[in-house]
Amino acid sequence: MISIKNLKAGIEDKEILRGFNLEVKPGEVHAIMGPNGSGKSTLASVLAGKEDYNVTEGTVIFNEKDLLEMSAEDRAREGLFLAFQYPVEIPGVSNINFLKTALAEIRNYKGLPPLEAKDFLKLVKEKQAMVELQGSLANRSVNEGFSGGEKKRNEIFQMAMLEPTLAILDETDSGLDIDALRIVANGVNQLRNKERSFIVITHYQRLLDYIVPDFVHVMYNGQIVKSGPKELALELEEKGYDWIKKEMETAV
């Protein structure tokens, strides 16, 4: 699915990712945890193609293609999806029009004609139900005036519409109450299958009660410093990140 090797990247002169390695196979869910400033969101942005970041070293192969050579839109068209930590409000562009345009451009990239209006609306209805998003929200401007929970549900709704092969969830749990968290996790779980992989970035173990990962990685100083099964998340929850930090320091 995706193979990240020795990825080094930063913003301006500041290096944030310092030799990041990760291998995700089809159908796997990898959780990336770590303290603030460890580079988790930078990783998400770099993979999605945000141009503010410079990649100085390393390779990222996504479905046998060089991801770093692709524009942000081509990455999305190839099946990569980033659920934003802070979804952007876009006044005046309706959710529906936005998704219709996105879907048409993705299908066009794959050499497919746009969906018939009827089929498109059917799809919208079906996927909306998945994240318990009200119909009226779909007709409203993208994220404008949405509550924190609605914004995150909207991200998962978009993911459901675009059916990516790899979804990166960047702190999708932040700012969610327990009900919204359950809805979002439920949406993600329905989208899990043998082909689709997830990278779930989070601070807290809480989300992983709902989205159970195959692997848990701890990120610190722009690298993965510890990997393990899902139980590692529980250990982190119990001991905090200081334990990892200390381990790192003694290793040095």
Add this chain to the structure above:
Amino acid sequence: MNTVSITNELQTIVDIFESSIDNLPGDAITKANRREAFNKFMDLGFPTKSNEEYKYSTTEKLFKDELHWTSNKQNKLHIDYDFYRNNNTDANHVFLVNGELIHEESELNILNDDCFICDLKTAATKYNSLFEKYYAAQIRNFKDAFAQLNTALASNGLFIYIAPNAQVQKPIQINNICTSNAYQMLQVHHVIVAEKFSNVSMVETFFSEKNSEAYLLNTLSEVYVGQNAFVNYYKLQSENDTAIHINTTQVIQSQQSHFDTNTITLGGKWLRNNLNIVLNGIQCVSHLNGLQLLNKQQHVDNHTLVDHQMPHCESNQLYKGILKDKSTGVFNGKIFVRKDAQKTNAYQSSKNMLLSDDATMNTKPQLEIYADDVKCSHGSSTGQIDENAVFYLRARGISPDSAKALLMCAFAMDVIHTIKIDSYKNYLGGLIEKCFK
């Protein structure tokens, strides 16, 4: 044909005025008004840089070429009227070519015999008392050279009269088509009277005919909105790259009346819109909206003036601009709240997007408030396209070009949504989408 180079040739204009005054529409009283307007024009002269009102829109360069002082009657038979009719609003279409009413192409029967649309000449003879009462009545104290010159010299234009209580269901669309084979100066003057409790919607469009040479179009509309009347007056300026257009709209509202206007500017070389509204009765409502999409070296200057003279009135303004290339825009919004105009609500907002480093937008709100129990606000912003939003859209597979088009369209549509004629709204929506493709 008289030819005149304006800069230092006011004398030539005097000659033209003196030689044509006898043939211009109107009897002795109107002629006296015309002379008065002409004298005012002579006193004012064409605005120069030192004129605060024209600070960002200097007129000197407009007169570098020689102006021809006649109206051109050629080509009008070759105009494809159906093109304008069918591509546009579901309306009673009225056609003016260089200001001259084309009777055979126009639908002038709008409701019943109490309501009429005719040209100025007909109004001056057939409806003389109305004509005397309304023509130039609002322009008297207006210190604008173009308005005075227009009032003095206009022989063309429309007189639209909506009788008391008349409910005109179908919009009236005034299609101005200009065609010039030299640099001509055209004066068009409309008088629109909506009597009390009447209701009318109008769309006025401005197009240059294919292959038209440059012209200077100086139009003026005097609008009377009677007590409890509802008037919508929407304008679309879509002229060619050489067109110069000065468009003045002077409105007076009586009590409890509603006036909505929307000025959409998509084409033209140099445009100046003066929109002046006097709220002369209690509980009036006015909405003034505008949108300009500019490119190349276009220049568009929107000057609005809302004069709150009476209590309990409301005015709302939303002007938006998207400027590309080396285009320049101006929004100058003046609001007066007079001493008696307590409980006034007056709002103004100007929002602009600059898409190039060479585009310029000047905005200037001017609020003068003499009453103490009012709500007034103004806001203005000029910025670039939101790059975070572009990235968000790209991250969903949308190309940068369509992402930008979506965002600009959304920005512009805000103004279009305020229009109350659905067919016109849809037509504009299509035009604007095309602008961003």
